[in-house]
Amino acid sequence: METSQEHSVFNIEAIRQDFPILNRKVNGKPLVYFDNAATSQKPKVVIDAITHYYSSYNANIHRGVHALSQEATDAFEAARKTIQKHFNAEHAHELIFTSGTTHGINLVASGFTSFLKENDEVLVSAMEHHSNIVPWQMLCERTGATLRVIPMNNEGDLVISDFDKLLSSKTKLVFVNHVSNVLGTINPIKFIIKKAHQVGAAVLIDGAQACAHIKADLVDLNADFYVTSAHKMCGPTGIGVLYGKEEWLKKLPPYQGGGEMIEEVTFEKSTYAGLPHKFEAGTPNVSGAIAFGAAIDYLNDLGFDKIQAYEDDLLNYATEKLSTLEGVKIYGTSKEKTSVISFNIGNIHPYDIGTILDKMGIAVRTGHHCAQPIMDYYHIPGTVRASFIFYNTKEEIDIFIEALKKAIGMLS
Numbered sequence: 001m002e003t004s005q006e007h008s009v010f011n012i013e014a015i016r017q018d019f020p021i022l023n024r025k026v027n028g029k030p031l032v033y034f035d036n037a038a039t040s041q042k043p044k045v046v047i048d049a050i051t052h053y054y055s056s057y058n059a060n061i062h063r064g065v066h067a068l069s070q071e072a073t074d075a076f077e078a079a080r081k082t083i084q085k086h087f088n089a090e091h092a093h094e095l096i097f098t099s100g101t102t103h104g105i106n107l108v109a110s111g112f113t114s115f116l117k118e119n120d121e122v123l124v125s126a127m128e129h130h131s132n133i134v135p136w137q138m139l140c141e142r143t144g145a146t147l148r149v150i151p152m153n154n155e156g157d158l159v160i161s162d163f164d165k166l167l168s169s170k171t172k173l174v175f176v177n178h179v180s181n182v183l184g185t186i187n188p189i190k191f192i193i194k195k196a197h198q199v200g201a202a203v204l205i206d207g208a209q210a211c212a213h214i215k216a217d218l219v220d221l222n223a224d225f226y227v228t229s230a231h232k233m234c235g236p237t238g239i240g241v242l243y244g245k246e247e248w249l250k251k252l253p254p255y256q257g258g259g260e261m262i263e264e265v266t267f268e269k270s271t272y273a274g275l276p277h278k279f280e281a282g283t284p285n286v287s288g289a290i291a292f293g294a295a296i297d298y299l300n301d302l303g304f305d306k307i308q309a310y311e312d313d314l315l316n317y318a319t320e321k322l323s324t325l326e327g328v329k330i331y332g333t334s335k336e337k338t339s340v341i342s343f344n345i346g347n348i349h350p351y352d353i354g355t356i357l358d359k360m361g362i363a364v365r366t367g368h369h370c371a372q373p374i375m376d377y378y379h380i381p382g383t384v385r386a387s388f389i390f391y392n393t394k395e396e397i398d399i400f401i402e403a404l405k406k407a408i409g410m411l412s
């Protein structure tokens with residue numbers, strides 16, 4: 001359904017004008033920003049939401065009797081509702097503000113400490129970001145549980161038949177990303193969740209890389225936990241959200257103790273506040289949460305269907321052009337993927353390519369992308385990664401391809 005606010009066509013020129021940073025130059029050249037998988041740029045509405053908060057109603061929330069505190073609390077809680085509606089969660093109190101994906105995963109991993117015992121198993125996919133591996137390894141060290149890996153294949157798809165074999169009554173937790181930040185693969189999370197539930201395991205989905213491109217429907221997915229960071233979806237850094245099913249959030253112990261998360265404190269004993277406050281100790285990132293809400297409104301005004309169609313077109317165009325260059329190897333060729341391309345060219349070191357592209361104003365990422373197990377799988381030290389989002393253009397891809405040709409000429 002179209003709302004009156006929605007851009008009636010995908011007007012790329014108008015959209016680019018929403019992002020002030022896209023007007024700047026880097027090394028004398030117009031910026032071509034292809035590092036969106038690391039963090040996305042921010043539209044003016046998001047920047048304005050932060051400025052407006054600090055210039056007109058900055059106050060601490062939830063406790064104040066005064067007008068500013070009330071306004072700030074209302075805006076903060078309205079942002080929570082915006083996020084709830086966006087992800088189609090059943091209750092607003094199932095959404096916990098965090099500092100980002102990493103914080104959300106650590107919160108859950110910490111909470112499971114008393115629920116796991118020796119011989120229990122937890123499953124991780126072979127294509128996870130380090131932030132969805134290390135907290136679980138630490139949990140296994142604390143509890144004696146065993147971490148097992150759902151393998152992937154050469155195309156960058158999970159081997160689902162092997163996942164099936166790994167599942168058993170010992171499996172207590174499964175954690176998989178919705179989209180891989182290296183390969184772009186969109187994992188079949190609904191199916192994974194259904195299968196895991198059949199053996200009684202809970203599932204955490206790392207949505208950090210999906211959220212700018214795919215609108216997750218939490219009722220439909222039936223995930224137990226879903227985490228993301230605002231900064232990957234045009235919001236600010238330092239704010240994210242953890243969705244947890246009410247029954248799980250009630251069971252999990254608080255992560256941090258402090259103000260805001262208590263009901264009553266005496267030196268003998270403290271009782272904890274209800275959801276969501278039990279998990280939000282201390283003064284939260286108020287401006288960040290409000291601006292996160294503004295980012296989500298912005299994306300929904302554009303429309304996720306249109307965003308996806310446009311980005312698919314960019315991905316296909318870039319993949320085709322890149323494939324014509326000699327010696328290019330693309331990692332991640334799943335049929336279901338978002339607009340991320342990881343690649344190498346012959347034996348040229350990714351860092352050298354990235355450095356030359358930077359001289360031409362083009363921002364890409366090089367290295368292991370916080371996913372060393374994927375690099376080990378392909379026996380490479382790293383890749384060049386170009387990641388596109390809805391404000392990128394085919395003209396920018398042409399500039400990128402020409403720059404790559406120059407880089408190849410200089411380096412081989």
Ligand SMILES: *Cc1c(COP(=O)(O)O)cnc(C)c1O
Nearest residue numbers: 100101102129131181208209229
């Ligand atoms: C970026 C990213 C993370 C980490 O997000 P932070 O904002 O750094 O906490 C985790 N997983 C995936 C798939 C990512 O892309």
